[in-house]
Amino acid sequence: MTELVDRFGRIHTDLRISVTDRCNFRCQYCMPSEGMIWLDRSDVLTFEEIERLARLLVERAGVESIRLTGGEPTVRAGLPVLIEKLAALDVDLSMTTNGATLVRHAPDLRAAGLRRLNISLDTLDPDRFVQLTRRNELERVLAGIDVAVATGFDPVKVNAVLMRGINEDEVVPFLEMGRSKGVIVRFIEFMPLDAQGEWSSERVVTYDEILTTVAQHFDFEPISRGSSPAERFRYTDGGGEFGVIASVTEPFCDSCDRIRLTAEGQIRNCLFSLDHVDLRVLLRGGASDDDIIAAVAGEVDRKWAGHAIGQVHFLRPSKSMSQLGG
Ligand code: SAM
Ligand code: SF4
Numbered sequence: 653m654t655e656l657v658d659r660f661g662r663i664h665t666d667l668r669i670s671v672t673d674r675c676n677f678r679c680q681y682c683m684p685s686e687g688m689i690w691l692d693r694s695d696v697l698t699f700e701e702i703e704r705l706a707r708l709l710v711e712r713a714g715v716e717s718i719r720l721t722g723g724e725p726t727v728r729a730g731l732p733v734l735i736e737k738l739a740a741l742d743v744d745l746s747m748t749t750n751g752a753t754l755v756r757h758a759p760d761l762r763a764a765g766l767r768r769l770n771i772s773l774d775t776l777d778p779d780r781f782v783q784l785t786r787r788n789e790l791e792r793v794l795a796g797i798d799v800a801v802a803t804g805f806d807p808v809k810v811n812a813v814l815m816r817g818i819n820e821d822e823v824v825p826f827l828e829m830g831r832s833k834g835v836i837v838r839f840i841e842f843m844p845l846d847a848q849g850e851w852s853s854e855r856v857v858t859y860d861e862i863l864t865t866v867a868q869h870f871d872f873e874p875i876s877r878g879s880s881p882a883e884r885f886r887y888t889d890g891g892g893e894f895g896v897i898a899s900v901t902e903p904f905c906d907s908c909d910r911i912r913l914t915a916e917g918q919i920r921n922c923l924f925s926l927d928h929v930d931l932r933v934l935l936r937g938g939a940s941d942d943d944i945i946a947a948v949a950g951e952v953d954r955k956w957a958g959h960a961i962g963q964v965h966f967l968r969p970s971k972s973m974s975q976l977g978g
Contacts, residue, residue, distance in 0.1 A: 654713050654945050658921070658955040662908060665716040667709055669702060670915040670977035671734065675724040677750050678786040679774075681813060681846040683974040685786055697917045699730070701935050703737040705913065708941055709948065710741045717744040719770075721977040723915065726753045732764035739765025748772065748811070748978060752789045754796030758803045769805045771797055772978075774812050775819045776829060784818070801834055808835040811897075814857035815842045823865045831891045838882050838895035845923065847972035859883070859898035866894070881908075911952060912977055919948050921955040923976055 656664035673691050675683060697705075709715040718738055725731060726749055738745055746768035747761070754771070761769075773793055775781050781790040800808045810830060814820050823839065830837035839862050844851040866872065866885075875884040875893060881904050882895030898904075912920045917932030929951040934944055 654949055656709075656713050656715070656911065656949055656952040658952050660955070660957060662906075662955070663714070664909050664911050664952050665714055666910045667706065667715045667718045668721055668910060668912045668977050669706065669718060670721050670723060670913065670975075671702070671725045671731065672696065672723040672728040673915045673975050674727050675722060675750070675974055676727055676752055676787070677724065677789070679750075679974075680784055680786070680848065681815065681842065681851075681973075683972055684847045688974075691916050695932070696915045697913075697932060697935070699734045699737065701917070701932070702734060702913075704935070705931060705944065706738055706743075707741060708944055710743050712941070713945055713948065715743065717746070720745075720747040722748075723974055723977075724750055724752075726757050726761075731757075732760045735761060735764035735766050744768075746770065750785075751793040751796035751800075752787070753792075755792060755799050758796070758799045758805070762803045762805060767805065768807060768809075769800050770809045770811055771800065771835075772811050772813075773797075774814075775822060776825050777819075777822070780819060797833060797835060808833075809895075810835050810837050811840055812837065813840045813842055814862065816855045816857055820857045820861075823862055824869050827866065827870065827894055830894060831887070834892065836893050836895065838897055840897045841900040843899055843923070843973070845973040845976065847974070853900075856900050858901045859896050860901070862896050905957065911948070914971075914975065914977065919951045920976065921951050923973075923978075925956075 658664070678685050706718060725747055735745070745766060747766055748770040749772070751771040751773060771793070774784055778790050782788050797808065797810065812826055826837045841858065842851060842856050871888040872885040873888055875886050877884055881899070882897045884893055884895045886893045912923070914920065917930060917935065918928035919931055920928045929947050931944060931947060934947055
């Protein structure tokens with residue numbers, strides 16, 4: 653076994669796989685409204701290539717969890733075929749989706765072996781939804797959450813990015829929605845990976861602010877976080893749990909165990925990394941399993957200590973979140 657351990661001793665067991673760079677939404681904090689240049693189909697890893705990499709990393713490099721992401725993973729044709737291949741590995745498999753097609757796809761995804769779902773939703777207000785995603789799909793996403801729960805996905809988590817001046821007044825409505833639908837709501841701090849470059853620290857609704865607002869409406873207590881990036885809390889009245897992912901104000905870089913595979917086969921050791929290793933070249937050039945594992949291990953080894961948002965030497969990566977997978 654080759655452990656994916658970096659020079660700071662962090663062991664990497666969580667693999668994020670972008671299955672496509674394409675998306676049926678154009679969320680303003682993630683993707684420009686126009687002008688995205690999509691990858692050629694031939695440049696995107698095939699299911700066979702993804703399976704080979706995933707199998708190697710699970711069976712020979714200690715990867716324990718895989719999350720499928722995108723772009724929007726559900727726009728990749730035949731996704732349940734890939735899920736079936738990955739579900740056969742000894743791994744905790746999950747997916748992050750915008751939820752817009754779950755009414756149609758949830759049963760096939762579940763039947764293929766997917767058990768856990770994260771659904772991204774940033775507002776419960778129809779006009780804001782159109783403004784944020786540039787699509788009029790709120791009702792479909794809400795229906796998708798219900799279908800995901802009814803289909804037996806467990807847990808279903810709803811992730812909301814909070815941005816000052818846009819949706820910071822929705823903390824309580826989101827928690828009420830989560831309690832009534834039986835899903836775990838997690839608030840995510842806005843990160844400087846928006847395609848328009850409009851991020852500023854003033855627009856981040858912070859962990860402290862979020863908890864202050866929650867405390868005015870609900871009694872809650874912390875739950876052990878484990879390896880989750882989210883600080884987790886349970887309502888003391890038994891109404892379930894919620895979380896906050898404070899990537900900006902309380903970075904969890906010290907315990908980060910993630911690596912990312914982009915749709916075109918780049919391994920990136922951090923959302924904010926400025927370089928990568930190209931596995932597609934290796935895969936299509938006849939590289940051995942040992943060569944591939946060594947390339948991934950080398951990329952992990954080079955990982956830096958932390959993302960340095962807010963410090964003078966912080967540089968944004970040239971890719972937007974939709975190309976990195978979140
Ligand atoms: N399309 C899928 C979705 O929306 O869930 C998967 C890909 S999306 C890039 C993954 C996650 O990244 C989503 O939860 C989205 O809200 C989050 N995200 C995108 N841009 C972000 C930003 N600038 N800051 C924080 N989270 C962001
Ligand atoms: Fe698409 Fe997800 Fe980015 Fe929205 S956040 S544009 S749904 S990839």
